[in-house]
Amino acid sequence: MIEVRGLTKQYGAVRAVDSLSFDVAPGKVTGFLGPNGAGKSTTMRMILGLDRPTAGSAAVGGRSFATLAEPLRAAGALLDAGAVHPGRSGRDHLRVAARANGIPLRRVDEVVDQVGLGPAARRRVKGYSLGMRQRLGIATALLGDPAVLLFDEPMNGLDLDGVRWIRRLVRGLADEGRTVLLSSHLMSEMEQTADHLVIIGRGRLIADASMQDVMRGGGTSRQVRVRTPSVDELAGALLRRKLRVHPTGDGDLLVEGATAATVGDVALEVGVAVHRLAEDRSSLEQVYLDLTGDSVQYRVADAPELVRR
Numbered sequence: 417m418i419e420v421r422g423l424t425k426q427y428g429a430v431r432a433v434d435s436l437s438f439d440v441a442p443g444k445v446t447g448f449l450g451p452n453g454a455g456k457s458t459t460m461r462m463i464l465g466l467d468r469p470t471a472g473s474a475a476v477g478g479r480s481f482a483t484l485a486e487p488l489r490a491a492g493a494l495l496d497a498g499a500v501h502p503g504r505s506g507r508d509h510l511r512v513a514a515r516a517n518g519i520p521l522r523r524v525d526e527v528v529d530q531v532g533l534g535p536a537a538r539r540r541v542k543g544y545s546l547g548m549r550q551r552l553g554i555a556t557a558l559l560g561d562p563a564v565l566l567f568d569e570p571m572n573g574l575d576l577d578g579v580r581w582i583r584r585l586v587r588g589l590a591d592e593g594r595t596v597l598l599s600s601h602l603m604s605e606m607e608q609t610a611d612h613l614v615i616i617g618r619g620r621l622i623a624d625a626s627m628q629d630v631m632r633g634g635g636t637s638r639q640v641r642v643r644t645p646s647v648d649e650l651a652g653a654l655l656r657r658k659l660r661v662h663p664t665g666d667g668d669l670l671v672e673g674a675t676a677a678t679v680g681d682v683a684l685e686v687g688v689a690v691h692r693l694a695e696d697r698s699s700l701e702q703v704y705l706d707l708t709g710d711s712v713q714y715r716v717a718d719a720p721e722l723v724r725r
């Protein structure tokens with residue numbers, strides 16, 4: 417469990433993180449989203465005790481991370497995959513980290529296997545591709561077998577196989593009951609991976625809700641596509657019910673702000689045949705753009721159910 421309460425970070429004139437409060441629950445993948453500069457990395461660094469908050473607090477497993485003697489056992493993190501001594505082999509890097517944290521050295525080979533670093537573990541980090549650095553960073557995070565994991569953009573630099581691997585890895589870690597906080601700007605990946613979302617903008621909380629609720633909250637752009645041989649009749653009936661209807665180029669109708677059930681019921685009432693009926697689900701990307709766009713303030717006010725407190 418991660419508990420963030422009133423967390424604030426001021427850098428000179430810039431308020432990078434502004435009174436942020438949220439929990440990251442165990443057994444789930446929590447996606448951490450926000451535009452560039454929103455304060456995600458700063459928040460993660462404060463959770464890990466790497467940056468001192470201007471105000472507020474963050475606790476990992478009920479304790480302030482900075483006070484933990486062997487932090488890698490409490491929480492593992494991938495923050496900056498470049499932050500490894502380039503002259504060391506991956507394996508040596510892991511051995512140093514294990515020793516410093518009282519972790520048995522046999523864990524080194526276990527995590528090397530787990531992340532699929534293979535023989536590359538014995539080569540100098542200097543020659544690693546970005547993908548290999550990401551795997552090494554993740555191996556370091558897993559070393560202490562921690563209950564809490566923070567991954568900042570772990571998919572960066574990975575090819576499709578690597579991205580799929582991360583998806584399975586974080587899912588597996590959450591299914592084992594661990595707390596997983598994952599930031600990524602890859603919306604389609606987030607949509608497939610996260611159970612819960614914390615979305616921030618300009619250092620402030622925009623949404624803290626399940627993926628389902630966030631997607632429902634984006635329901636303003638929900639529309640239904642319907643195909644009928646009686647286009648005019650159905651369009652007329654829908655318009656009489658104050659629904660907005662647009663013909664598509666290929667003979668279907670798009671009905672805004674309605675569910676498939678509503679459109680189906682209207683068709684039944686007026687006795688017209690329906691050959692196809694489908695809800696166009698908004699993508700997380702669209703919902704995210706709506707939430708983090710310039711109208712953020714209004715959207716939040718419009719959708720208070722997306723912020724738990």
Ligand SMILES: Nc1ncnc2c1ncn2[C@@H]1O[C@H](COP(=O)(O)OP(=O)(O)OP(=O)(O)O)[C@@H](O)[C@H]1O
Nearest residue numbers: 427430431432450451452453454455456457458459
């Ligand atoms: N050490 C620092 N000194 C001054 N300003 C900083 C420092 N670190 C971050 N900032 C500023 O704080 C704000 C939040 O940055 P942060 O890196 O946390 O955002 P982010 O959401 O992680 O963005 P990105 O997705 O681009 O990594 C930005 O305006 C950034 O310029």
